[in-house]
Amino acid sequence: METGKLHLMKFQKRWQLLSYAEAVLYALGIAILCYFITKNLLVGLAAFVVGLVVFILLKKPWQHNLHTTSSFIDAHVSEASFSTGLLLQPEDSLPNLAKLQRYKVSEELTKRLGAITPPNALKQALLVMLGCIILGFVLHKLEVFSGVDNALNNPKNTEQIQFVAIDSVLEKSSIPAIEKQEIRVTYPSYTRLGSKTTTDPNIKAVTGANILWKFQFDNTVIEPVLDVMGELKPLQQVGADYQIQLPLTESGFYSFNFKNEEGTEFTSDLFSLEAIADNPPEIEIIGLEQYTYFDFSDKKVVQLRSSITDDFGIDEGYIIATVSKGTGESVKFREEKLNFKETISKGTKSIRATKTLDLNALKMEVGDELYFYIEAFDEKQLKRNVARSETYFAVIKDTVGEQFGVEGTLGVDQMPDYFRSQRQLIIDTEKLIKDKPNITSKEFKSRSNELGFDQKALRLKYGQFMGDESEMEEAPSGIESLEEGEDHDHPEDQENILKEYSHDHDGDNEHNLVAAEKAEEAEDPLHDYIHNHDDPEESTLFEESLKTKLRKALSIMWDAELHLRLYEPEKSLPFQYDALKYIQEIKNSARIYVHRIGFDPPPIKEDSRLTGKIKDIKNYSKNETITAERPFKAIEEVVSRLEQLVQKESDYNETDNTLFTAAGNELAQLAIKNPGKYLQVLQGLKRIENNTGRTIENYRFVQKGLFLALPQTPQKPGAERAYMDEINSLFLKQLEVYD
Structure with a gap:
């Protein structure tokens, strides 16, 4: 790189650095001024950063590039002959005359650029910085902004506990003040939070934490006590300090009371104690x-x-x-x-x-x-x-259960395990499908028809639980003709094609699976358990969901039997599995069924039912006196009492202290949940009780706050509202908000 262009780049860097230096001086002056005003280092640092960014954006040092530098040199160095731009162009692209001029300019700039100072306002920035320092020093000495200084650097002043006299008005200098205030919160060891020291009297900590208050007064105090929700706890004197330590067990409010040497009582404002519960995992x-x-x-x-x-x-x-x-x-x-x-x-x-x-x-x-x-x-x-x-x-899952065996001379099990029988049908059907290649067609059809009959018998048994006394009338015509042995497609003298494959279970009622006509006349064993013996839907053996599942199972059994009768066990098997699924669900539901205990109405006399006579019917009446709970009874009474004080119907007397204390305790429970809304009302109530705020203005303020704290009660039946339309209701709500 040529020496002329190199010196040009150095000049550009110096110009940029001087611009950055100006921004730093301006920002530093402003930062020092802010520090003298606030006496807060963080505020000074923040002012420096903000000022530096602002002045850099104003000065824009990045705009001093090689082109602007070249223009400045051409304007201020006559020897450059307005040819500095040749140094920025590639030498190979220049003609011979331009190359000669480029060489001449490079030599001149090498000699002169070191003595030329880039344009800057560094002295002006330095003067501004010194002026800000002097101004800040003067303002600090004159304490013009002492209020800002105290607000930022002494926040404890705003959190310092202040005391007022009870039943007297004294000069401020005569009230003992706190010189040293320290509140230490020690958290339980298992929280691993250690301890912290604060000056804020409004304490918020985990339940079980220990709180230590330590004070040092400028004058002698007598009998200092901590008042926690009406419970007085004396402070202990240790040297020149007064201190007390208590565990935080529940949320509440507290204040401090003491007397001076003349016996005048003093009290502080109310402060909150908020106990944060340790939540379970x-x-x-x-x-x-x-x-x-x-x-x-x-x-x-x-x-x-x-x-x-x-x-x-x-x-x-x-x-x-x-x-x-x-x-x-x-x-x-x-x-x-x-x-x-x-x-x-x-x-x-x-x-x-x-x-x-x-x-x-x-x-x-x-x-x-x-x-x-x-x-x-x-x-x-x-x-x-x-x-x-x-x-x-x-x-x-347990889909296979035990099965009782019936031997020759043993009695018949009148209630077989139906949940097992469907499973046995599935096993036999699967075995038939597996044996199909190894048996004759006649044997295959005979066994398939036998399984169809067993499926029919199982369906009929389940039908009894639904109130069915015979086969369902909605049975498919194909099944009905096969079950009854009818043959509508053949002449009457033609032999039944199923005769040689079956033992005539369906026609002769073998094995006594279907009762004969004489048996139908006998008493139905389910008569005591159903109301309508003829209507299946009126059966009350099962609840509605079980009846629906059982009805679906019976419908599926129809399809399973159909395919078995048609010698299609492969198509019957899926229906059998579906039927087994519903049967298992019914079984499981029956296992967990618990009788519901409720109102058992007296039996209805059938002879007077639906007669329309109401001679012996009497209306039921009952008289009962219920006392409504009043969780804010004291607040309601204080609102009424404050109205009397505002109207000057009577004066405040000492007997009112008990009522106002009770109202304060009730309001404290609300203030714990929403201290920003009720804390001032509670403090005003405390001032009335301590005789430090028994004025008409404070009475009205506390009365309004207590009235808004009361929960809204529902309107009594029959009461009339003056404003029923929505616009008036919204207007009244706005009045309540901004009143």
Whole structure:
């Protein structure tokens, strides 16, 4: 690179640096001025940063590039002959005359640029900085902005506890003031928050924290006490300090009272105590259905993933698993406590805990059920918080039950296990399909027809529970003709094609599965359990959901029987599985059914039913006096009492102190939840009680605040409202807000 162009670039850098230096001097002067005014280093630093950014944007040093520098040199250096721009162009692209001029300009700039100073206002910026420093020093000495200084650097002044005299008006200098105020909050050890010192008398801390108040007065005080919701606790004198320490057990309000040497009583404003409860751990189980079902051939494993969090730290957590074996009175339970895969360290605030529940490892068998939930504890003292998740279930399905065998001389089981019979039909159908290639067509059709008859018998048995006394009338015509042995497509003398494949179960009622005509005349065993014996929908053996499922199962059995009669066991098998599914659901529903206890009306006399006579019918009447709860009774009475004081119907007397104290306690419960809304009202109420604010203005202010604090009561029946339209209602609400 040529020396002329190199010196030109150096000149450009100097110009930019001088512009940045100007911005720094201006910003520094403003920062020092702000520091003298506020006496706060953070404010000074903030003013410096803001001023630096502003002046850099105004000076724009980045605009001093090579082109502007070249223009400045051409205008101020005559030897450059307005040819400085040649240094910025490639030498190869210049003609010979231009190259000669370029060389001449480079030599001249090399000699002269070092002595030329870029344009700047550095002296002006330095003078402005010195002026700001002097001005700030003078303002500091004259304490012109002392209020701003105190507000920023002595916030404790605004939080300093102030006292006023009770029943007297004294000069400010005669009231003992606090010279030193310290409030220390020591958190419970398990929170790991340590302790903090504050000057704010409004305290907010965890329940169980210890609070230490320490004061030093400029004059002698007598009997200083801490008033916590009406409970007086004396302060202890340790050297020149007065102090008291209390545990934070509940939210409330407090104040300080004392006497001076003349016996004048002084009190402070009310300050809040807010106890933050230690919440129990939060447990979340991720990506797991509440009910999990396994077939016998499934891999019986439950992947449990959970998230446990606590605000201060978890102490321990585990899984409570209960295995249920057996049914009915022989059911047995076994409970186990299982640890997570991850180790939970004490004090951990959040953890992802997982566990693989192997049902085989828990020695569960077919029909067993597993109930499990997560339980977690935190480190709260003295009694730990405990949380538990919802209960989740894992069940191994049991589709095969025990079956009674009927021997030659044994009695017939009048109530067979129908839930087992459908399963047996499925097993026999699957066996028939498997044996089809190895048996003759005649044997295959015979066995298929036999299974169809068994399906029919099972359907008829279930039909009795629905109130059916015979086959359903809506049966398909194909099935009906096959069941009854009718043949509408063949001559009467033609032999029935099913005769050689069956034992005439359907026609002769073999095995007594369908009652004969004489048996129909006998008393129905279900007569005592249903109201309408003829209408299936009026059966009351089951609730509506069970009746619907049973009706669906019967309809599906029709289709299963149809395909078996048509020698299509492959098509019948899906319907049999669907029927088994509904039967299992009915069985499980019946297991968990619990009779609902409620109103049992007296029996209706059938002879007077639907007669329209109301001679012996009397109306029921009952007289009862109910006392309405008044949670803010004292506030209501104080509102009325303040109205008397405002109207000057009577003067405040000492007997009112009890009423105003009770109202203050009731209002304090509301002020804890919303201190910004009720704290001033509570302070005004306290001033009335302490005789420091018994003025008409304060009476009205407190009365309005107490009235707004009362909950809105519903309108009494029959009461009339003056304004019913929406516009007037909105207008009245606005008046209440801005009154």
